[in-house]
Amino acid sequence: MGSPVDIPVYWDRMLLDASQVTNPSIDPLREPMELKTFLGAKPKKVNIVTGKNGKPELKTKLTPQLELDIPIMFAAMSFGAINFNLHRAMARAATATGTAYNTGEGGLHKSLYKYGKNTIVQVASGRFGVHLDYLKAGAGIEIKVGQGAKPGIGGHLPGEKINDKVSETRMVPIGSDAISPAPHHDIYSIEDLLQLIYALKEASEYKVPISVKIAAVHNVAAIASGIARAGADIITVDGMRGGTGAAPAMIRDNVGIPIELALAQVDQRLRDEGIRNNVSVVAAGGIRCAGDVIKAIALGADAVYIGTATLIAVGCTICGRCYTGKCPWGIATNDPKLSKRQNPDIAAKKLTNLIRAWGHEIEEMLGGMGLNSIESLRGNRDKLRGVGLSDTELDILGIKHAGR
């Protein structure tokens, strides 16, 4: 959705299964459906003992988890790139629906600290707005190594979009372009990344899971393996069709690979190496509907991030002029005249509706497959069939062709 290139959308070439006769369907309006998802490292086995009071007790110490009522989160869109009112709306909607939103690389405004339980704070290469209180405010910390729309380079915030509130939160001067460096200047190897991951764990007192976000590139599977071994709890993979507020058009259209292929490979590689349970995988980059969500989960994702879809819910028409700071819907701007067009009360309702509606659709499709828990679908490639795909594509996705 973020890039107009004419590259196949694999979601549209994958079809879901449903139950007929054998393994009957489940009616989601009558039976409980479990969409709850925990993001974080899972232990290989759990040790349960009988406690003093005769009840079973969990002896295994679990690593910190991010609990979501539904495996859909609001993607990282920084304050500055988008309207502060939308951060307020996302914070409220995430709290109302029991999911999380990501601050993006623009920092977190003090007034939103109270939504911390539903916030993932991002540490990007520019380290904008990063200080101790910030790191302790969220329910998860994400190191942004790359972004699907512009792999290999850092974030861009044109000077026109920086006003005093943005300046204060990001800790940058008003009016000058805020361009994040391409690499983190303290991450030049996987060992450096390990050090940063553990530095953040120390800073947050090991209370929250640490995520690493990478763009989907050619050796994404190997990178993911390295990140998992470096101690990350969550890996976010962002495909080339992800949206952006500002990116050089050449890079947006020509760099990176689609999320469907990247996700399938990451999941497969981690399983092959026996370390799939050490991390949760979150997919992002052009997720358009509940169908895409469920397919992503079937391919192996633990959860998804939605960025462009979130903005469309509050009025975005994808005119592609976010970088001007003159967004007529008041979405990609903090200009006082335009930003008031997004009333957080109304926007929060719309976002809550979006999540709830997709949740209902996912429950319907799960029930249709005879499953009552999203966990049963996770990585369950057998529930997918390809159509109109080459053998190579089917092989990479790890799915059979429809009819087989």
Add this chain to the structure above:
Amino acid sequence: MKRVYPDKNYCIGCHLCELACITAHSKSKDLIIAYREERGKDGLSPCKRVFEKGDTCVAISCRHCDEPSCVAACISGGLHKDPETGRTVYDRNKCVGCWSCLMACPYGAIRRHPTEGKIVKCDLCDGREEGPACVAACPNAALKFEER
């Protein structure tokens, strides 16, 4: 008592409240006829006034004050407080068009009717089942009809 409270943080100055107001108070109850004909012929005017200054706008109408200046100024008893509903009620038949209320109201909520020697003042859409038309029409929830 419920009143219409304006929120100047979210008013986008679209004037839809004014249009909804004249439609609700028109004879035809049709926006196009109200705007194009009744405004010119009958002097139909909105009870709401949208003020704009720089980036800020706000839509103002009668506050139905607890202690109204207009009632104090009215020489004919045309404006009085309804003890049951708490509203500031305007009786057209008693009004003599002296403009004392217009002078006294410090909130700019009273205007002259363009053609008749009477005033135009918000009546909280008395008689309209769904409540004030302006609140329903505001696309950005910048008008709220509630008790505070």
Add this chain to the structure above:
Amino acid sequence: MKYVIIGNGVASIGAIEGIRKVDTENEILVIGAEDSPAYGRPLISYLLAGKIGPERLALRPKDFYGKSNVTLKLGTRVESIDTKAQTVQTNKGESIEYENLLIATGGIPFTPPIPGSEGKDVYNFTNLEHAQTLISKARNIKRAVVIGGGLIGLKAGESLFDRGVDVTILELSPRILSLAFDENAASLAGGRLAEVGLNVRCGVTAKEIQRDADGELKGVHLTDGDFLQTDVVVIAIGVIPNYNLAKESDIAVDRGIKVDDHMRTSAKGVFAAGDVAQAKDLLFGDDRVIPIWTNAYNQGFCAGKNMTGTDIEFKGSLAMNSISFYGLPTISVGTVNPPKDDSSYEVAVHLDEKKKSYRKLVFQNDHLVGYVLVGDIDMAGMYTAFVKFQMAVPEDAKKQIMAGEPDVLMWPDDFFKETWNPGWEEAD
């Protein structure tokens, strides 16, 4: 009786509504000298002019007194107040005990000692009875002379003119409405009256009223030597506070009955409000008699609340007048003619003689303290806000106000919030 009110004008109504805001139980007794329930006094000119009928005079609906638990004693005059025994004595021989008493006896016409004014065909114009008399006289007369070019005089003159009488109004000062208007506004208004055919003569007044041997009114000798033939004379120079009742009861009076910030007089349990009272002026801070309709109501309301034991401070009287001259509306509020040699005042004037439109704004030390509007009166309320709330006017707002575009967004943020969104915080 917990509450006794002497007077049945607008201050009395204000007091009833003020009392009832707090105390809905205890009975109120209103003693009024006139025969009708409270009526809109300014409406008598509309009545005289034939613009309204007597059925529109009542200031409140018929059931108002009943619903407000008020006993009305009409056609009764209070002759004395015993402030020690806390009783009032009426001309019907009653003695009524009071716990709280409000004197709202209003004003009486000021009648200067003009030779010849005693006798038939010389009238005042301040109450319903006067209007009714003039209505019946108007049928039979051709000419009238009105002495006084203030509010009452002009309205009396206009109303008689509308009844077909040939009217001349005499005003001693160089312009009509010398208090409420300045030269420009007076000239525009005077021009309108002249257009319609009403004669106004400034700088003169009546020296003597000429009567013939039988005492019949013949005409008026003017101070400039002229003689005007006339059938009736209406003396409308002004009103003075009707405070004799208080004075004779040893209640402190000055130009009016002196009241403090809570409308209390010098006597325990006795309050005063309306045209009879001398109360705090909003702009000047000192005590003045401001015989304006709105002030009478507000003072009555404040007195009423204080009579229930609630402690409410009176914010202060504000002079304000809204008068239309045959379709030309005018509004005047606050200080309109600041002393020319006082540099703390700044005046902004915009005059369009062709359109008959005038706007005068008087600032003092960055506060708007008064304004006059003729013709384009639609923004009046917004100017009143600045005067009434005494809001400081920053430079950019001042420019906009002087250009004729005051608005609520100029108000200081917290005052705006307090007014339009009291006690409400936006959720984060």
